[in-house]
Every structure is written in structure tokens, then in C-alpha cells.
Amino acid sequence: MRYFDHNATTSIAPEVLEAMMPFLTDRWGNASSSYRFGHAVAEHIEQARADVARLLNAAPEEIVFTGCGTESNNTALHSAISTQPQRRHLVVSAVEHPATLKYARHLERQGYEVSVVPVDREGRLDLVFLERSLRPDTALVSIMWANNETGMLFPIETIAQQCRERGILVHTDAVQAAGKVSLDVRAAPVDFLSLSAHKLHAPKGVGVLYVRGGTRLQPLLIGGGQEHGARAGTENVPYLVGFGAAARRAQARLAEYGIRVRAMRDRLESCILRSIAKTHRNGAEEPRLPNTSNLSFVGIEGEGLLHRLDEAGICVSTGSACTAGHPEPSPVLMAMGLSPARARGAVRFSLGLDNTGEDVEALLALLPQLVHELRRAQS
Ligand code: PLP
Numbered sequence: 001m002r003y004f005d006h007n008a009t010t011s012i013a014p015e016v017l018e019a020m021m022p023f024l025t026d027r028w029g030n031a032s033s034s035y036r037f038g039h040a041v042a043e044h045i046e047q048a049r050a051d052v053a054r055l056l057n058a059a060p061e062e063i064v065f066t067g068c069g070t071e072s073n074n075t076a077l078h079s080a081i082s083t084q085p086q087r088r089h090l091v092v093s094a095v096e097h098p099a100t101l102k103y104a105r106h107l108e109r110q111g112y113e114v115s116v117v118p119v120d121r122e123g124r125l126d127l128v129f130l131e132r133s134l135r136p137d138t139a140l141v142s143i144m145w146a147n148n149e150t151g152m153l154f155p156i157e158t159i160a161q162q163c164r165e166r167g168i169l170v171h172t173d174a175v176q177a178a179g180k181v182s183l184d185v186r187a188a189p190v191d192f193l194s195l196s197a198h199k200l201h202a203p204k205g206v207g208v209l210y211v212r213g214g215t216r217l218q219p220l221l222i223g224g225g226q227e228h229g230a231r232a233g234t235e236n237v238p239y240l241v242g243f244g245a246a247a248r249r250a251q252a253r254l255a256e257y258g259i260r261v262r263a264m265r266d267r268l269e270s271c272i273l274r275s276i277a278k279t280h281r282n283g284a285e286e287p288r289l290p291n292t293s294n295l296s297f298v299g300i301e302g303e304g305l306l307h308r309l310d311e312a313g314i315c316v317s318t319g320s321a322c323t324a325g326h327p328e329p330s331p332v333l334m335a336m337g338l339s340p341a342r343a344r345g346a347v348r349f350s351l352g353l354d355n356t357g358e359d360v361e362a363l364l365a366l367l368p369q370l371v372h373e374l375r376r377a378q379s
Contacts, residue, residue, distance in 0.1 A: 001313050001315065002362055004314065004363065005350055006199070007148050007317070010198060016201055017242075020241055031045055031237060048241050051251075052195070057187075062212060062213055064227050066207040068207045069194050069196030072192075072195065072196070072207045073142070073171070074103050075209050077171070083218050089112065089113045090115070090139055091141040091143075092117070093125055095152075096143075097173055104142070117129050122336070123150045123283040123284060123332075123336050124152065127158070130159065134162070134168060141163050143156065144173040145173065146289050149282075149319040150336075151283060153181065153287040156188045156190065169192070172188070172192070172194070174193050178199065180289050191212045192209060193210035197246055200249075202239070206240060261352065262290035264355055264360050268351070272295060275364075276367065278297070280295065282295065297346075300371065300378055301374075302319075302346045303318055305371065309370065312370075314363055329343030
């Protein structure tokens with residue numbers, strides 16, 4: 001298998017599994033227990049918290065472990081409106097992940113007002129619209145650090161500064177940015193930031209919500225007092241430890257991501273655009289995640305190409321949800337104003353640290369012929 005879908009999920013790194021193993025086998029105690037067999041595992045949770053904090057240049061006490069990136073996003077929105085009941089307005093971008101957008105729509109149905117910041121044809125945020133949307137009753141601005149489909153990076157530092165000056169809380173979904181670009185919550189003064197471990201070579205089902213010191217948090221889950229009262233539910237110790245190991249690994253390999261992964265992505269993208277006629281990049285060349293390339297192949301369905309590549313053992317993604325066999329064009333690409341045909345012809349290639357130059361050459365060797373055959377079959 002050659003895997004080009006790292007924005008969907010990643011493999012568990014050997015060192016992450018190794019760090020988790022003792023807590024899946026011998027050290028299965030409950031961190032809240034009073035005897036040593038239990039509470040001794042708590043210090044490993046605190047180590048993991050410190051490791052994740054370092055990835056963000058945050059303080060360990062600002063890190064709350066959650067069940068996934070979706071829960072982190074939901075919690076940020078829920079908390080912002082619950083702690084400021086007089087503020088009934090939210091700002092999100094048109095290209096947020098459903099984990100944010102659907103929750104915002106849910107709040108809209110409950111009577112909140114939601115301003116949706118548009119993007120241009122290159123996937124860039126309309127910053128003038130954003131600034132004009134800010135109001136005295138804005139409870140939260142939630143803008144992702146990087147888009148999962150196009151890889152476009154948004155100017156979170158500027159947005160966070162603007163909101164801070166106006167006393168408005170800011171959340172950023174950094175699920176796709178972590179481990180791919182450097183994140184610094186001191187330079188970009190957000191109040192909330194979401195992470196998900198499974199994009200960082202750790203297991204699915206564990207997330208983080210960074211909560212700036214001094215920002216009030218209203219937890220989503222009501223129950224036990226775990227996570228210092230910030231997130232109820234008995235700690236999933238092995239997964240939290242795994243997240244810590246993944247954060248250490250991501251930090252150590254950040255430069256490699258920016259150089260080696262970027263070089264592979266650039267070769268893949270430029271060769272495809274040069275060697276296959278009628279192909280377009282969706283999203284601007286920069287500022288963009290170093291691993292993501294979203295390309296449309298005019299005249300074919302991305303879904304069709306995905307399946308042909310799958311037969312050859314190559315994994316990519318289209319971003320379109322397949323409803324009853326009819327691929328719906330990606331809402332992100334539609335929000336960019338691309339035609340439904342161009343959006344349906346899109347394929348996302350997302351590379352990672354475990355790709356090699358050989359993977360890229362194998363894909364490049366196969367792709368022109370597959371596109372040619374699919375185009376011939378369609379005409
Ligand atoms: N936000 C973004 C940008 C994502 O890409 C994803 C996952 O694809 C999520 C949030 C959700 O994270 P999780 O799968 O941990 O719920």
C-alpha cells in the first residue's frame with residue numbers, strides 16, 4: 001500500500017505504541033484511585049500534558065484531554081456561549097470542518113446568529129468580511145488554522161490579535177496544522193485550540209482542547225471531576241500517554257516535515273500539473289500546509305480515480321461525501337466558488353513522514369494512464 005491520505009488519519013508510530021503498551025497491559029490502574037497502583041499512572045498523564053503543551057508553546061495546565069478533535073471543537077463553541085449568555089453571535093468560516101460548522105448550525109437553530117466568513121476562489125479567507133462581522137455581542141470567532149481539504153493556512157495570529165483587542169474569544173481548529181507547521185499560542189493569542197491525536201501517528205479517539213489560562217471553561221460533559229474538572233470521564237491513560245509520545249515525535253520531526261515532506265508534495269504536484277493536461281490546483285500555492293495537494297482532473301470524477309488508484313494499492317481521498325452512489329461535490333470547494341464539475345473532479349493527496357520518494361514516483365508512473373482511460377470512458 002502507498003498511502004497519500006495523511007489528512008484523514010495516520011498510522012500509529014512504533015515509539016507511540018511502545019509508550020502506550022505498559023498502560024494497556026500491566027499498568028491498568030485508575031488515575032483517580034488513592035492507592036499507588038492507581039495514582040502512580042497519574043504522573044504519566046501529567047508528562048503527556050507537558051509534552052502536548054510544548055508542541056503549542058503552552059503551559060501544561062492549559063491542556064485538557066478530550067475524546068477527539070470533534071469534542072474539542074464542540075466544547076469550545078459550547079463553552080463560549082455558556083459562559084457569556086448575553087452574547088448571542090458567532091463567527092465561523094465557510095470552510096470549517098463539520099465538527100465546527102454543524103455545531104454552529106445547531107446553535108443557529110436555537111436562536112444564535114452565525115456569520116459565515118466566505119473564502120475566495122483560491123481558498124483565502126475574506127478578512128475584511130471577518131473584521132466587519134465582529135460585534136459587541138460576538139461570543140466567539142472560530143477559524144481553523146489549516147483547512148483539511150486544500151491545506152490553506154489562515155492568518156490566525158492576526159485574527160486572534162484583532163479579536164483580543166475587542167474582547168472577543170477566539171477558537172482555532174488546529175487538528176490539521178499540528179505536527180505539520182509550528183504552532184505557538186503565545187504568538188497567536190487564541191483562547192481555545194483543538195488537536196486530534198490520530199493525525200499525529202497516535203490512536204483515534206483522543207483529542208486536546210487548549211484553554212488559555214484565565215479563560216473560563218464550561219465543560220461539555222457533566223459528571224466526574226477528571227481533568228481538574230474540565231472534562232468528565234475516567235482518563236483513557238494509554239491514549240493520553242500515546243498523545244504525549246506523538247507530540248514529542250511531532251515536535252522533533254517538524255523541520256523534516258517542512259523540508260522532506262514539502263519536497264515530495266511539490267514534486268508530485270508540479271509533475272501532475274505539467275504532465276497531465278487540464279489539471280488544476282484547488283487553493284493557492286501559499287500559504288499552505290507542506291503536505292497537501294488538492295487537484296482537479298477536468299472531465300472525470302475524483303471518486304472514479306480514487307477507486308482506480310485503490311485497485312493499484314494507492315490511497316487518496318476526494319473530500320466529497322458519497323450519498324447513495326452519487327458523489328456530492330465537496331462543500332469546501334463549492335464555498336471557493338468552483339463549479340460542481342471541477343469540485344467533483346478533485347482528488348486530495350496528503351503526504352506524511354512515512355512516505356518515500358519511491359511512493360511519489362510510483363504514483364506519478366501510474367496516474368497519467370489512469371486519467372487518460374477515465375477521460376476516454378467518460379467521452
Ligand atoms: N477538524 C479537522 C480540521 C479535521 O480534519 C478533523 C478530522 O478529520 C477533525 C476536526 C475531527 O477530529 P476527530 O476525528 O478527532 O474527531
